[in-house]
Structures are given as structure tokens and as C-alpha cells.
Amino acid sequence: MDVDARKRLPLFPIGIVQRLTGLSARQIRYYEQHELVHPARSEGNQRLFSFVDVERLLEVRTLLDEGLNMAGVKARLAKRQNRRRSDSAELTDEQVYQHIRQGLLEPRTPSGVSEFQGDLFRFYRKH
Amino acid sequence: MDVDARKRLPLFPIGIVQRLTGLSARQIRYYEQHELVHPARSEGNQRLFSFVDVERLLEVRTLLDEGLNMAGVKARLAKRQNRRRSDSAELTDEQVYQHIRQGLLEPRTPSGVSEFQGDLFRFYRKH
DNA sequence: CAGGCCATGTCAGGTTTCCTTACATAAGCC
DNA sequence: GGCTTATGTAAGGAAACCTGACATGGCCTG
Structure with a gap:
């Protein structure tokens, strides 16, 4: 996204x-x-x-x-x-909300604790 | 900031x-x-x-x-x-708001039209 | 200078969103 | 069965927002 x-x-x-x-x-x-x-x-x-x-x-x-x-x-x-x-492709707002909600279901650190690298983070940090 | x-x-x-x-x-x-x-x-x-x-x-x-x-x-x-x-240094919320408000009082393009590089932009783009 | 227009302030009345508190309930556990 | 825990839901009230209308100061312009 x-x-x-x-x-x-x-x-x-x-x-x-x-x-x-x-x-x-x-x-x-x-x-x-x-x-x-x-x-x-x-x-x-x-x-x-x-x-x-x-x-x-x-x-x-x-x-x-x-x-x-x-x-x-x-x-x-x-x-x-x-x-x-x-x-490029248009997304509905609801789709974006959904995507953000799933943000933390992504990669984790070895410790199993999220490192805040979900999609929301890209609001202010261009990974 | x-x-x-x-x-x-x-x-x-x-x-x-x-x-x-x-x-x-x-x-x-x-x-x-x-x-x-x-x-x-x-x-x-x-x-x-x-x-x-x-x-x-x-x-x-x-x-x-x-x-x-x-x-x-x-x-x-x-x-x-x-x-x-x-x-590092702590800022009050009001200070941050103020800083954002002044975001577009910064450098411009030669055309004189802002290029959206104010501080607010850093919410989602790490310049 | 009188008259207009433009951008903004302010107020009123109504609607939406949010607040706290309290009670209800399904699921898991001893 | 009887707890505890996480969540739903409803009630009553307050905050924030909505639109519409009127007021006003600053600026043109005839």
C-alpha cells in the first residue's frame, strides 16, 4: 500500500x-x-x-x-x-483501515514482541 | 523536532x-x-x-x-x-501544534508554490 | 464618502458523538 | 455449580459538531 x-x-x-x-x-x-x-x-x-x-x-x-x-x-x-x-489503484477508506488493523500481524522480533513495524508506522516513517 | x-x-x-x-x-x-x-x-x-x-x-x-x-x-x-x-527534550502538545502550523512557512520551490515539505509531512515520511 | 463585497465572528437550535455508571452474559476455570 | 474475566448494552448527561442567520471591520470603487 x-x-x-x-x-x-x-x-x-x-x-x-x-x-x-x-x-x-x-x-x-x-x-x-x-x-x-x-x-x-x-x-x-x-x-x-x-x-x-x-x-x-x-x-x-x-x-x-x-x-x-x-x-x-x-x-x-x-x-x-x-x-x-x-x-495507481484506488482503495476504499475501509480497506485502508482494515490494512492498518492487520499491521501488527506481520513480522516479529525473535523475542516475539512486536517492534512496531506495522503499516501504521509508515504514517510518519518511510521504512 | x-x-x-x-x-x-x-x-x-x-x-x-x-x-x-x-x-x-x-x-x-x-x-x-x-x-x-x-x-x-x-x-x-x-x-x-x-x-x-x-x-x-x-x-x-x-x-x-x-x-x-x-x-x-x-x-x-x-x-x-x-x-x-x-x-531528549520534552515538548508540550501545544508547542508541537504550533510547530506544525508553521510547517509551510518554510522553503519553497522556485515557482513559489509550496512543495508540501512542512513538518506535518514527516508524520509519514522520514525525510 | 457612501455603498458593496469579502472574510470572519458569533449566536441559536438541533444532532451526533462521547462520557460514566450500572447491569447482563458468555466463556473459561476451580 | 459458582467465580472471574472480557465484553455487550442501555440510560442519562455533557461535549463537540452541524447548519443557517445576522453582525462587522477592512477594502475597493464609483
Whole structure:
């Protein structure tokens, strides 16, 4: 499984994203309204943000600081978009969750104690 | 900032952790009660789990599958604990949040467009 | 300068998610 | 059979989130 699938996994409620980005909930929702981010939703309709979403919000904030308006930011981000989109197989979120759950069913140390080398670990360490 | 600080950052509510681990909320709280995990709490007393917590829960699940009981799991995990605990400077969660927020205020590409190399990126990629 | 627009703040009313506590139960063990 | 252990489930309440509406300060622009 590539890193992208994990980066796109819906993980954070808006409250955490506020702390990660320094943006207010109002700002985040406003940016979504203007299609600068597209967080997933829980069954109960609550926003769930991925790492990609958070990164994007950090970029939005930077571009706004530079004096761009909503449309300007959107255009800037759209450009980048073209340099990506070269993904391989798509996975559903549930498949990624499942994969992570099985992360520790993999190789162990001689002592039999896991060494934390499950798939989850690759969230922050490129093995 | 080392990776550990990010791994310990309180990020996930229990609902997400359920999906990441395949455990029920009841199980997760029960394990906490038996001191197998120690999630942080929000101001409103809601549990907030870090990557370390999630990894730990995945381990707990594995060990339980192997037939250990609460005490057994705790003992096993305690052993590993001794191999760690060689950390350097401690940072408060708020400091880590702040650092992440400034992630995109760093170097840019010649085009002026960020290349996503902020600190957040190191959650899953060891630069 | 008056009038607009844009980005954000704030409040209200309602829903979802989470909290603790308590009771129920299946499985394993003496 | 009668414990203990791990888990399910329900109740009542609190926290966090949702949408929609209105308010406002800063900036243009005529």
C-alpha cells in the first residue's frame, strides 16, 4: 500500500484541525464552501479531515496571507493538482483501515514482541 | 523536532480509533481502565489518542489474541517500555501544534508554490 | 464618502458523538 | 455449580459538531 492511501484517510474532526492549522472552525467551513478542501463526512455528517486536507489548509492559510482571495487560492491550488493525479489503484477508506488493523500481524522480533513495524508506522516513517 | 513528539500528539477521538483498530469503544475504555493505554483528554474530558496509543492498542489486541489476559498484556508491554524512555527534550502538545502550523512557512520551490515539505509531512515520511 | 463585497465572528437550535455508571452474559476455570 | 474475566448494552448527561442567520471591520470603487 502506498503512502497516499494513508494520507487521504479521514482521521480528524474539525476541533483537532483547528489546533493543527490555527484556523477557526468558521474559516475551515468557509474554505470548504469555496471548494478549497473536501473533507470526508462521518455517518452522522460530521467532517473528517485527512493529512492531505490539513496540508491543504495550511497552504490555503499561507496563500491568503500572501494576499490572495478565495478564487485566487483555488486557482493556485488547481495548478498543483495537475502535477499529481498519477495514482495507481484506488482503495476504499475501509480497506485502508482494515490494512492498518492487520499491521501488527506481520513480522516479529525473535523475542516475539512486536517492534512496531506495522503499516501504521509508515504514517510518519518511510521504512 | 524528532518524530516521537508527533507520534505522541493527541489527535484522534475514540470513534476513529475504533475504526483504526477494529476494537469496540467498550474494549478501548476497558483497556485504559487496566492501564494498557493512557490517552490524553480534551478540555471537555473526551479521550484523544495519539499514534503511539493506536499502535499500543493494536499490540494489545494481538497479545489478547495470543491468549494473554489484562495482567499478562500489561507485563509484556511494560518490558518494552524499558527499551524506550531515552528521549531528549520534552515538548508540550501545544508547542508541537504550533510547530506544525508553521510547517509551510518554510522553503519553497522556485515557482513559489509550496512543495508540501512542512513538518506535518514527516508524520509519514522520514525525510 | 457612501455603498458593496469579502472574510470572519458569533449566536441559536438541533444532532451526533462521547462520557460514566450500572447491569447482563458468555466463556473459561476451580 | 459458582467465580472471574472480557465484553455487550442501555440510560442519562455533557461535549463537540452541524447548519443557517445576522453582525462587522477592512477594502475597493464609483
